[in-house]
Amino acid sequence: MAKPKVLATRPLFPAAQEILNAGCEAEYWTRPERISKEELFEKIKDKEGLVCLLTEKVNQELLSAAPKLRIAANVAVGFDNIDVAACTKRGVVATNTPGVLDETTADFAWTLMMAVGRRLIEADTLARSGNWKGWDLDQLVGTDVWGKTLGIVGFGRIGRAMARRALGFQMKVLYADAVRAPEAVEKELKAEYRGMASLLSEADFVSVHVPLLPETSGLFDAPRFLKMKPTAFLINTSRGPVVDEAALVHALESGKIAGAALDVFENEPFIHPGLKRPNVVLAPHIASASIETRTKMACMAAENVVAMFKGQRPMNMLNPEVLKAK
Ligand code: DGY
Numbered sequence: 001m002a003k004p005k006v007l008a009t010r011p012l013f014p015a016a017q018e019i020l021n022a023g024c025e026a027e028y029w030t031r032p033e034r035i036s037k038e039e040l041f042e043k044i045k046d047k048e049g050l051v052c053l054l055t056e057k058v059n060q061e062l063l064s065a066a067p068k069l070r071i072a073a074n075v076a077v078g079f080d081n082i083d084v085a086a087c088t089k090r091g092v093v094a095t096n097t098p099g100v101l102d103e104t105t106a107d108f109a110w111t112l113m114m115a116v117g118r119r120l121i122e123a124d125t126l127a128r129s130g131n132w133k134g135w136d137l138d139q140l141v142g143t144d145v146w147g148k149t150l151g152i153v154g155f156g157r158i159g160r161a162m163a164r165r166a167l168g169f170q171m172k173v174l175y176a177d178a179v180r181a182p183e184a185v186e187k188e189l190k191a192e193y194r195g196m197a198s199l200l201s202e203a204d205f206v207s208v209h210v211p212l213l214p215e216t217s218g219l220f221d222a223p224r225f226l227k228m229k230p231t232a233f234l235i236n237t238s239r240g241p242v243v244d245e246a247a248l249v250h251a252l253e254s255g256k257i258a259g260a261a262l263d264v265f266e267n268e269p270f271i272h273p274g275l276k277r278p279n280v281v282l283a284p285h286i287a288s289a290s291i292e293t294r295t296k297m298a299c300m301a302a303e304n305v306v307a308m309f310k311g312q313r314p315m316n317m318l319n320p321e322v323l324k325a326k
Helices: 014-023 037-044 060-065 084-090 102-117 120-129 157-168 183-189 196-202 222-227 245-253 291-309
Strands: 005-008 025-028 049-052 071-074 093-095 149-153 172-176 191-193 205-208 233-236 259-262 280-282
Touching: 005 037, 014 025, 014 291, 037 060, 049 291, 060 084, 071 291, 084 093, 093 291, 102 120, 102 157, 102 205, 102 233, 102 259, 102 280, 149 157, 149 196, 157 172, 157 183, 172 196, 183 191, 196 222, 222 245, 245 259
Parallel strands: 005 025, 005 049, 049 071, 071 093, 149 172, 149 205, 172 191, 205 233, 233 259, 259 280
Antiparallel strands: none
8 A cells, every 4th residue: 555645844863764754655855945835835735744843834825735634743842833723624633742852941941041140151252252361250240040039931841840950959939820730749849839920020030931822922021021120031942922022122121131041032033133132142942952852853743643644543633633523
């Protein structure tokens, strides 16, 4: 029997290719530049499966160009690039990659927090510049991370992984979330539940771990920055549009907050020029980018596709009702 045709918009990693090739006739986009919308629409015409990245929009337009499509497997946990309702309507299964990137993402949020608090990028720049004149008492003094108050906004798997790290740094942990965590979790992580306003007014570092939803879009706006301490830092490894970038730039320029460390941006890959300041650490959306984790993410997406064509339920379905209906 002919294997189902699948398009992967990146070569993936060898381990993921092995999984995908075993169950499908896979075509990989291997050129260094991103696949254009036109090329994607041309290549998807005869495909039953798609392995895509968060930079590709799986929306009504793509679905119309993909009459045979049965599954769209996102290589990311966030799926704001996928119109799940439109997929469901068309009977296309949508999947993501939850769970495998939590610790790696929390590691990177921690890295950002340390980097901005301890001025690592400025220090690296000085060390390389040839202008360093030697040790000095008040040179590049930053702010302690240990012992401070960490405010975690979004207390899912990644938010909780942050709280676990905070235990080792003797930090006080506050969290805000639409849903309060079970008492046992709060106890284990020594995390206190707070409303947003109270969290923002107490935290020295605010780390954001919410998905991008209509309710979280623009969550960090001018009034919220006003609630933060002028000595506090914002860390964002979730999604750019959760932060109103113009309001953030204003808060930084006017000293309403002390700094920010950002891995995600409102209009990626564009970065607001006002964010290119010494008290802001910038990274190009790499929080999950360890070889171990990115390999796991790609393998998970490949497994989802292969399972689907074997007649099994993919592990990470965003719209399980599509298969229930059959
Ligand atoms: C995701 O998975 O949603 C990240 O943003 C990329 O790791």
